[in-house]
Amino acid sequence: MTSFKPTRRTLLKTGTAAAALATFGPGILRHASAQDADLAPYKSAQIDWQQVSGETITVAVIPASYFENLITLAPQFKALTGIDVRFEKIPPAQIRQKSVIDLTSKTGTYATHAADPMYYALYAANKWVEPLDTYLNDKSLTDQAWFKLDDIIPAWRSANGIDGKLYGMPYDGEVTIQVYRKDLYDAKGLKPADTLEAYMSNAAALNTPNDRVWGAALRGVAGAGQNMYIYPSIFREFGGDWMKGGKLTVNGPEAEAALAWYVDIMKKYAPTAAANWNWPDIADAFSQGTVASYIDAHSSASVINNPEKSKVIGKVAYARWPKGPSGKRTTSIWNWGFPINSALPEKKRKATWLFIQWAASAETQARTAHRFAGPTKRSGVNRTSVWKDPDYIKLMNGFGENFVEAAMGALQDDTDVDWRPRVPQWPAIGDTMATAIQSALSGQATIKAALDDAQRRIEPMMRG
Amino acid sequence: MATTVVTSADIASEAPRSDFGRVLAQRERRFAAALLAPAFLALLATTTFPLLFLIYTSAFRTDLAMPFTNGFVGFENYQVLLSDERFWTSLLVSLVYTGSTVALQVIIGLALALLVMDMKRGQGWFRVIAILPVVLSPAVVGMIWRTFMLAPEFGIVDFLAINAGLGSKNWLGDPTLAMVSVIAIHTWQWTPFAFMVLLASLASLPEDIYEAARLDRASAWQRFRRITLPLLRPAIVMVIIMRTMVALTAFAAIFTVTAGGPGTATEILNLYAYRKSFTELSIGYGSALAVALLIVTIIISGILFAMRRAR
Numbered sequence: 001m002t003s004f005k006p007t008r009r010t011l012l013k014t015g016t017a018a019a020a021l022a023t024f025g026p027g028i029l030r031h032a033s034a035q036d037a038d039l040a041p042y043k044s045a046q047i048d049w050q051q052v053s054g055e056t057i058t059v060a061v062i063p064a065s066y067f068e069n070l071i072t073l074a075p076q077f078k079a080l081t082g083i084d085v086r087f088e089k090i091p092p093a094q095i096r097q098k099s100v101i102d103l104t105s106k107t108g109t110y111a112t113h114a115a116d117p118m119y120y121a122l123y124a125a126n127k128w129v130e131p132l133d134t135y136l137n138d139k140s141l142t143d144q145a146w147f148k149l150d151d152i153i154p155a156w157r158s159a160n161g162i163d164g165k166l167y168g169m170p171y172d173g174e175v176t177i178q179v180y181r182k183d184l185y186d187a188k189g190l191k192p193a194d195t196l197e198a199y200m201s202n203a204a205a206l207n208t209p210n211d212r213v214w215g216a217a218l219r220g221v222a223g224a225g226q227n228m229y230i231y232p233s234i235f236r237e238f239g240g241d242w243m244k245g246g247k248l249t250v251n252g253p254e255a256e257a258a259l260a261w262y263v264d265i266m267k268k269y270a271p272t273a274a275a276n277w278n279w280p281d282i283a284d285a286f287s288q289g290t291v292a293s294y295i296d297a298h299s300s301a302s303v304i305n306n307p308e309k310s311k312v313i314g315k316v317a318y319a320r321w322p323k324g325p326s327g328k329r330t331t332s333i334w335n336w337g338f339p340i341n342s343a344l345p346e347k348k349r350k351a352t353w354l355f356i357q358w359a360a361s362a363e364t365q366a367r368t369a370h371r372f373a374g375p376t377k378r379s380g381v382n383r384t385s386v387w388k389d390p391d392y393i394k395l396m397n398g399f400g401e402n403f404v405e406a407a408m409g410a411l412q413d414d415t416d417v418d419w420r421p422r423v424p425q426w427p428a429i430g431d432t433m434a435t436a437i438q439s440a441l442s443g444q445a446t447i448k449a450a451l452d453d454a455q456r457r458i459e460p461m462m463r464g
Numbered sequence: 465m466a467t468t469v470v471t472s473a474d475i476a477s478e479a480p481r482s483d484f485g486r487v488l489a490q491r492e493r494r495f496a497a498a499l500l501a502p503a504f505l506a507l508l509a510t511t512t513f514p515l516l517f518l519i520y521t522s523a524f525r526t527d528l529a530m531p532f533t534n535g536f537v538g539f540e541n542y543q544v545l546l547s548d549e550r551f552w553t554s555l556l557v558s559l560v561y562t563g564s565t566v567a568l569q570v571i572i573g574l575a576l577a578l579l580v581m582d583m584k585r586g587q588g589w590f591r592v593i594a595i596l597p598v599v600l601s602p603a604v605v606g607m608i609w610r611t612f613m614l615a616p617e618f619g620i621v622d623f624l625a626i627n628a629g630l631g632s633k634n635w636l637g638d639p640t641l642a643m644v645s646v647i648a649i650h651t652w653q654w655t656p657f658a659f660m661v662l663l664a665s666l667a668s669l670p671e672d673i674y675e676a677a678r679l680d681r682a683s684a685w686q687r688f689r690r691i692t693l694p695l696l697r698p699a700i701v702m703v704i705i706m707r708t709m710v711a712l713t714a715f716a717a718i719f720t721v722t723a724g725g726p727g728t729a730t731e732i733l734n735l736y737a738y739r740k741s742f743t744e745l746s747i748g749y750g751s752a753l754a755v756a757l758l759i760v761t762i763i764i765s766g767i768l769f770a771m772r773r774a775r
Contacts (some may be wrong), residue, residue, distance in 0.1 A: 097742055104528055126531055203646045212617075221638075224743075272616035273635035275726065404772075425529045428744035439727025444639045457550075461529075461744075 237324020
């Protein structure tokens with residue numbers, strides 16, 4: 001199973017967007033066409049944007065508001081470069097399969113697609129995508145001083161690189177943070193947890209199922225982007241090392257302690273149903289006031305702050321991942337990046353690179369976030385400079401207390417490139433691990449047996 | 465109907481025209497073949513060719529994650545499969561799932577059909593309502609059950625269980641309950657099919673035999689046992705065969721409800737083949753699993769067909 005990410009949120013946002021567009025549509029459109037002419041910030045780059053004018057490329061994205069905003073700005077890109085971009089929206093559950101099939105068959109259907117950072121090892125091993133340094137170092141294609149690669153969040157860049165080479169340019173991303181109900185915490189005199197131990201005891205203190213409030217919730221449903229989105233952080237925080245002595249290892253004492261913590265908190269203090277929940281279910285339960293705290297992607301903040309559905313607006317605060325016994329905090333390295341399909345002819349590759357450069361540039365990032373004219377703004381911009389922009393901070397702080405500090409702190413200090421094992425065999429490993437975690441959670445196997453079995457199944461995959 | 469007697473004179477009178485007739489028949493056959501060809505080719509292209517290609521693929525190692533290891537391996541995938549614990553578990557899960565849903569469908573379907581046969585009014589309405597689950601897409605059924613019915617603390621089934629004093633249960637999170645749940649869902653969706661077929665057969669049973677049985681003072685049970693069941697036998701066997709073939713290859717509902725979980729508790733063989741092929745990207749081994757499923761289905765249906773002919 002692949003992750004089933006922003007469906008509900010997307011639905012909500014598209015709904016809100018459609019309603020808003022109907023109301024303010026004419027105004028927004030006038031605004032968008034006014035921006036068309038405003039290409040000066042791009043033209044200050046010392047490259048010829050029009051060099052492959054007339055090309056057409058297809059870009060696969062997921063139906064999420066952060067890509068919708070980009071699609072809205074696509075006419076500006078066309079005006080700037082003369083390149084036509086056709087967008088294809090594919091649900092997150094299918095985009096990996098579809099792009100892998102496209103890359104394997106070398107048909108070059110998608111010039112670029114929203115790519116999972118965990119897939120770059122697979123892409124690079126097969127030479128399905130281009131190393132981006134060729135394009136970054138080509139002076140006719142990239143004005144480095146204008147593009148400022150270093151400004152892009154380092155953790156996401158390293159997540160999209162293999163052996164120091166960048167294969168995908170981060171466009172939008174997220175970090176995992178603690179989300180908690182400030183009112184409930186204050187009533188009991190609790191503080192957001194600094195350690196996993198404290199997180200457990202907070203959950204215990206707030207767990208009152210008879211009043212329909214549960215202490216905590218973590219993703220429980222099996223899948224590489226689901227329970228295997230949360231568990232790797234805990235594993236790393238307990239001191240786990242995926243490549244112990246160069247050999248992929250998923251069992252052992254650290255893994256057992258990490259899984260035991262996860263199973264413990266899920267069994268004791270999470271709603272029973274959470275064993276089958278993914279992030280939208282958790283965010284929904286939290287916004288209905290039935291969960292006191294959860295740890296998940298910072299981007300779910302928009303769901304729990306949706307005025308139409310949420311009952312907890314104004315009562316939400318955030319903190320960084322609690323530290324593990326190893327003293328480390330480990331958040332996710334998740335981002336949607338854009339690689340270049342190797343199967344394309346040269347001109348189309350150039351066009352694709354120009355598109356990627358445009359989408360990842362600070363200017364476009366700001367125009368799709370706090371400077372976006374539509375109702376939904378992005379919360380996962382790829383640039384440190386935008387994260388420090390007062391307007392962006394103002395927008396983000398609307399999500400609740402301490403949001404920017406928690407997310408920024410996590411982005412800068414808590415990211416860990418080896419959050420998950422970055423090997424080409426990841427799709428199989430992630431699925432095997434996800435199943436093992438769930439069988440331990442459901443009591444189908446003991447923690448040790450589940451992990452040992454996963455190790456046994458993973459070893460032949462690594463032998464090649 | 466009047467019986468036509470063919471005499472030798474008739475045959476003799478046909479003889480002079482036979483040459484012409486043969487040519488005509490041949491032409492007609494050719495024309496029929498030409499008409500049939502497109503459909504036949506389409507059928508070959510959409511059923512036979514993919515099947516052959518599946519078998520061909522299963523003889524290769526085709527691992528999208530490690531293409532450098534790909535190549536012809538002969539029967540190796542099948543050898544691996546025989547020692548793959550998860551294959552045997554999923555086969556067992558498939559058999560338990562199929563056996564219990566088919567048995568339940570036939571028993572409940574037959575009971576309902578017998579009840580409805582005796583209904584004086586409202587039979588039509590009952591049929592319409594009963595058929596509803598069948599027309600729903602299994603994926604939709606799965607979503608409905610997962611969110612509205614089975615969610616602990618929030619779902620209808622759990623609400624009923626709490627009120628019945630059973631307490632809240634983790635319907636999809638507990639290995640045994642998850643299995644019971646997916647069996648219940650499949651049974652809920654497909655019992656109407658068995659019900660409709662059996663009802664139609666029941667309606668066609670000759671009334672005079674029952675009349676005679678009643679005169680002989682046969683009890684209701686005796687009538688059911690000695691008359692109804694034997695007469696319904698062909699229909700019941702047909703239902704069992706059709707439902708077995710579908711249940712063995714079930715996918716959508718289980719995929720949406722549990723995705724084979726928790727752990728591998730509800731991972732039927734079809735789901736395992738899917739995960740191997742498309743999640744783990746091991747197309748070769750996934751194909752071998754699919755071929756194994758095909759063989760199992762053929763064997764089981766073969767046995768059922770043989771049973772149908774017996775007696």
